[in-house]
Amino acid sequence: ARQAEELMEKDGRFKLFVRARMGLVCFYVAFGGRELNEALLRRVNESGKAFLIHSVVDGVHFLRLAIGGLEVDTWHIENVVNVLSEALTDVIDENPKWQELQRETFASAA
Template identity: 30%
Template sequence: MAKVFEELVRSEKRFEVAAPRNFSMVCFKVSASSTLFKHENDDNENQQKLNEVTETLLEKINESGKACMTHAVVGGMYVIRVAIGASPTEEKHVVGTTKVVQQYLDAILSS
């Protein structure tokens, strides 16, 4: 199921997988290709803004109670970690979780 989640994240241009999937763990973040970011900013400024948006996204997801995820900092990037390993997890649960992530990012980007 983690592979399914990873594939769904990869298919959404506003996200990118930040580290290779390891067993049930997928690490992802908001992508720089998101319409929120202007490329004339320097790399440090863009990375800081990406980190802030990714952190806000994680907070909103966890506050909702619809999913529970954690974070890590990988090479200066704030990433969201999701572990999908429970036996009864079905594809519909993974798809639903992906939709929750997308909905909260939509809300952040539109505000």
């Protein structure tokens, strides 16, 4: 789970809600709010390549990825983060509002 966190942080578009515990990675998209997180959740789950669930705590909508199993290795972690990253790119590319939010978010961070 730590490797997934590191890869998500490296992407820059994902933020951790809390640090992983027992293989559970809790994260959200750094911009776009609930609507974008829900769109990402749907896209990933509909792809069949990974399965996410969501939660809301204190008004923060975040996604949860459970990483576990005896046979999980580095390749699996890299693959699932790539699935998330590609799905997020696709969802953003389909919505001019999210494209603009992404530009604004990362322009202000530079």
